[in-house]
Amino acid sequence: MLEIKNLHASIDGKEILRGINLTVNAGEVHAIMGPNGSGKSTLSNVIAGRDGYEITQGTVTYKGENLLQLKAEERAQRGVFLAFQYPVEIPGVSNIYLLKAALNAVRKYQGLDDLDAIDFLTLVRSKLELVKMDEEFLHRGVNEGFSGGEKKRNEILQMALLEPSLAILDETDSGLDIDALKTVSDGVNALRSSDRSIVMITHYQRLLDYIVPDFVHVLSEGQIVKTGGKELALELEAKGYSWVNKNA
Amino acid sequence: MPKSKRLTELATPFASVVVELEQETSFVKELRGNALAQFNSYGLPAKKEEDWKYTSLWGFSQQQFSHQAIPHTVSQAQTEQLALLKQAYRVVIVDGVFSNELSQIDNLPTGLTVSSLAEGLASVQSHLGGQINIEKAGFNALNTMLMNDGVVITVAKGINIEQPIELLVINSGATENLATHLRNVIVLEENSQVTVIEHYVGLSDIQYLTNVVTEVVLAKSAELTHYKLQQESENAFHIATLAASQAAHSQWKTNSISLGAKLARNDVHTQLLGEQAHVVMDGLYLLNNKQHSDFHTRIDHAVPNTTSEELFKGVIDDKGHGVFNGKVIVHKDAQKTDSNQQNHNLLLSRNCEIDSKPELEIYADDVKCAHGSTVGQMNEDHLFFLRTRGLDEVSARNLLTYAFAVEVLERIPAGDIRKALSAVVEQRLPQGGQ
């Protein structure tokens, strides 16, 4: 699915990623953990294709294709989904409009016709249940005036609708209380499947109690310094990030 | 465009006055000459000029002003009583003349100089006239032509002056229709800090003119905290320009409280010329009887990454007429400008008037600019609530009026100055409105 080799990336001349190697196979769930400033968000932005990062070395291959030469929207159309840490507000643009435009953009790439209004609404309603969102949310401005929990649920709703092959969840647990965390996790777990890979980026182990990963990687100073199973997260929680740095 | 002929002709008596400072340099003589030429051709601004749309100088232009003050003494005790602050370096100007006897500037700390215009001019000559435009407003030209005194304050690099400086400008009331043209220059070198209060007081109810220009120059990282308290006599004309230029990382906080005068016109202007420069420009005008107050403010964001905050509030009673015109200009390439301007007005009587004109001119795209303006009356529900709690109507109205005005005072750091200004504002509250 995704293969990252010796990836170096910098922003404003400052190197943030210093040789990332990571392979994610179809159906796997990976967690990438690390302290603040270790490069977690940079990694997700680089995969999603945000402007402003300079790739100085390395490759990112997605389904056999060189991901780095694609524009952000082309990556999205091919099934790369980023659930944002801080979803932006777009005043006046209704949620349902964005969902429809996004879904049709993906469908267009897949050579499918636009969904008509009835089919679309039926589809969206089925996905709303997954994240326990009220239909009223569809008609509000994108993330406009949403609480932290609502914004994150909205991200998962979009993911459920767009059915990506590779989903990157960037600090999806941040700012959530325990009930919201459970709702969001249930939503993500329902979307786990053998042809979909999930990369979770998180600071805390807490999320991993709800979405259990196959692999845990520790990111430190722009490199993956340790890889293990889900028990690595517990060990990390107990001993702190300084433990990894010492052992690296 | 030549201004209304009428006002030009009526303004000519000013042109015959000759003023010269002691040991006046040719530089100053030239400034005066240019200003005279400007004034002769443009005269006083007429109402059809956009900047004077709501303020008529017709009444002003009918006056014959005198430039000869009848000598009059003000006692030390009197100045003590008039001064806003007890603990301050104090400069006293009486009827347009710097008073050495009354001023308390003998023991200045190292790095601080405070002197009369004539005395201090040499050290700041390069800045004189640098902040103002004599082409546009007739009064700046008039001031440049006729400036006869004022104060020069300089603070040397890296010096932080703890004790504030109060400039107490007194009109004694001895001379009918006296015109004074004051020029103050405040120069802060890099990394220096000081607090200056301009304080204008009239002791009688006669008619006179105070025409003052204060020029402020802030070097890199300098911080000036500035207050202006205007308590001129109820028949006075108070015309003032306060203009600053700010280098990188400098901070200017200025707060003008306008309480007196029959006609007060204040132009407050700053140019943010260096990155990270910041200005807080506040003001409060309380008007009653037939008072007219006109604030014209302008903030030029000339370079990227500068910020401004502006809050002006007005309380207008009787036949008072308030004018607020606030301009914020974001020049080309001044990206990341962050600016917020607010003007709020409370109308208390049937016959008062407010004209508010907040303006934004923006020539860069990555900016955050907002402004707001409101006009309204006292909230009747609030009033009723206070009366159910036992306050009589007059007290309740006073309390709510003060509550409206106090937001401006609360932006002043807690301490003696805020206390003193708050007391002055409280005293001045209208008795009951309606």
Added chain:
Amino acid sequence: MPETEQAQELQQIDDVLDSDYKAGFVTDIEADTFLPGLSEQTVRDISRIKGEPEFLLEWRLKAYRHWLTLETPKWAHVHYPEIDYQSISYYSSPKQNKDGPKSLDEVDPELLRTYEKLGVPLDERARLAGVAVDAVFDSVSVANTFQDKLAEDGILFMPFSKAVHQHPELIKKYLGSVVPYRDNFYAALNSAVFSDGSFVYIPKGTRCPMELSTYFRINAANTGQFERTLIIADDDAYVSYLEGCTAPMRDENQLHAAVVELVAHDRAEIKYSTVQNWYPGDKNGVGGIFNFVTKRAACRGESSKVSWTQVETGSAITWKYPSIILQGDNSVGEFYSIAVTNNMQQADTGTKMIHLGKNTSSTIIAKGISAGRSQNSYRGLVRIGANAENARNHTECDSLLMGDQCGAHTFPYIEVKNPTAQIEHEASTSKISEDQLFYCKQRGLDVEDAVSMIVNGFCKQVMRQLPMEFAVEAQNLLGLSLEGSVG
């Protein structure tokens, strides 16, 4: 622009848009056009060719003489070369039956095709849309649909020049009663030389059963268009009126100086919507329409209501302040505006709300979008007279900047002489953030679609005021106007 037929059916919101000014073609038609030049004789000639009554000629001449004493207004935030009023032709009319067409069969097919191409079908298809159309081509009205049907309800909807003959008493009573010829430079010029326009009268208690619409088209070169629209809604009447404008692409600037007067009597309501898409000039500012328009409404009756909605995407220069005089007690004024400027366009537009009656209220929502090297200004006045007890105004002005070469400016005037007024004015300025763009791109949208979506979101408050048919056209126009401004 190719001359081939192309379907101009209303497009879906998310259609792909092409970047040309679609209305830029020229209709090849024979026309009677005056030689350029303006004099008292020109004014007399216009009046004579229209066979006007004496009172109207007198009024025109007074306006002309007054105009001669005026100077071009300079206060707006726009710059353009002096206009040579002697180089303009003041009258151009397609050759046709002297008394005007009796029915659509008599209208030159070339003209019908022109309106068809512009998406304004004048034949029976119009019936389906439920919109009655008056089509003004250069100086004259060339077609006017549904007149008979409307007449059954006593509604008058006809070319101005026809109304002058059929209802001179109404013209005499109302012409210049809202915008006197002395009002300003362009209003005086229009009063002297106006050629045609639309006239609407809705009788007492009548709700106009369909949208009325005038479609203005400048075709001839070197002509000015000076139309005059007068709409009167009598007591308890209601009408919704739409106005659309286009012109061919030409290298010369062309002048459009219209006057629109609205009168709302007791409890009457007039909704006036404009989609202004005059040719804006090319990328370098060559050509384009100078659009200097005086639009004003009088809410004369108690509880009357007028709302102006405008989407301004065209014209090289726009100078336009649709205003409302709130005379009647409890009257209501609304102004909803979207002004888009791109390339070298300049717009100085806004409104005036003059509160005179008691309990009057007004709302102003103005959205400005600047791109390219354009300058976009909001200029507005809210005036509360001394006797306007309990007046209310709420104003929001928001600017969206696209690119660092354009300007967005806000010049609101607030004048209050009554202490019971409650006035709120807010303005803000922003740009489309990188975060918003990346968010949309991550969901698979390309830049143009993302921008168009965000811009439409920004304009939503105003868009929803437009009648449905217009809203779709307006949304498409927004996308077109901003094409190429991001990337």
